[in-house]
Amino acid sequence: MERIRDLIVSGELPAGSRIAERTIIEQMGVGRTPLREAFKILEAEGLISIVPNRGAVVTQLTPTDVEAVMTVLIGLEGVASEPACAQVTQAQFMSIENDHLKMMDCHRRGDLMGYFHLNQSIHQKIVDCAGNAPLSRIYKAECARVGRYRLAGNRNSARWAAAVSEHEQILAAIRDREGPLLRELLRVHHLNGWRKTREVLEAELAANARSAAGSRGGQERKRSATGVSKPRSP
Amino acid sequence: MERIRDLIVSGELPAGSRIAERTIIEQMGVGRTPLREAFKILEAEGLISIVPNRGAVVTQLTPTDVEAVMTVLIGLEGVASEPACAQVTQAQFMSIENDHLKMMDCHRRGDLMGYFHLNQSIHQKIVDCAGNAPLSRIYKAECARVGRYRLAGNRNSARWAAAVSEHEQILAAIRDREGPLLRELLRVHHLNGWRKTREVLEAELAANARSAAGSRGGQERKRSATGVSKPRSP
């Protein structure tokens, strides 16, 4: 169940691809009933959408959709900022700091995936510090929805370096318990990140559209729609 | 499927009560599989929780839990306020205004349920005006989670009258496209409402605890565990 979610969140299943029940069943050795239940949950989380009698499709988000989610994420972190600064414990701060150090290490080594996960972890932990369970839950769910898209942003090394520097300031704001400052820093941090990410996403989108139009109309989409279903067993 | 959700959201199924599959099946004439899928969705939405081999129980929120959700709701409306004011169309405003007029009518007639639903509708529509689909979705889901608890607040007639008056100002702020003002008005509106609601909830809670301890320890919980039983109002 978690594995399917990971498959989608991590981006192994291309966006827009159709997920055949049979494929997953055989691949994961699980019955159809629990799989269907998992699908329903994933649909509720917005990761896939189930169209009646046609199966499950990985939700495909446009840059505009992602931007909408980013707005929400910024808002949620904004809600979290002041309570987080007010309530953060020593242990929590050290945990975040530890992630931060490991993250900088990843940056030094050029480990994008490692960096990305630690980055997510840090932001989640900051939100968690607010001690608001629903807030944490929602934040986590929305991060999962857009994670695969945000990955694109830090491929730009200048932006990546800037992000690390911004994180330094964020950490300092937490240490000094400067709630409003933290909120503003987070807001700007995400805004900057998103600006670059959006560029990359739109460039990719344009490239895809061009290649699709160039070779054959809609063929690209069709291929990814067969998707997970490996070319039928003989 | 929607009917089950309504059953829970509306509060017909008391919080903490166990929901027997069989009961719902017979009552609604639906198979077990779709019901289980519905349960999984409701669990994902946080309306019920499924404990392994023991079935589904309606999620019971403490006043503190509700307060956490209220904080999130205020934050979400805060995110929505400025875009909503910036983008609201004439048609949208008229729709809200229409609800507002109907709502005032409900207040005049003392129709609490009607008032409540229109109130929910208005707030939802304001959020919807921001044109942020994920925002609207999350807001709606969280409202559903705490709706039954918020109902308690407006039983106090002074608070109810004040709420109506606050809504007048809110409407004016939208009309005048005053984003920051709208955010502040909404925030105060909810804070005021919640203060009263929390009082009522805690009073009810204390009363329940007293009656339970007075008659017999744990008996109340046992009775509600027998099924969809609604022993709340004797």
Add this chain to the structure above:
DNA sequence: TGCGCGACATTTGCATGCAAAGCAGGAGGT
């Protein structure tokens, strides 16, 4: 009479079977 233990019944979790709805490919007509 109170308490502990064992068997029963109920309920859930999962797998599988059957029917319906789409979709694809092919044949026939214009």
Add this chain to the structure above:
DNA sequence: ACCTCCTGCTTTGCATGCAAATGTCGCGCA
């Protein structure tokens, strides 16, 4: 040659059956 319709296959949605786990009740014993 293209379009249209038809037939077959694949896939999904739902119902039911079976096994495991848990709560409950009754009985025996101290």
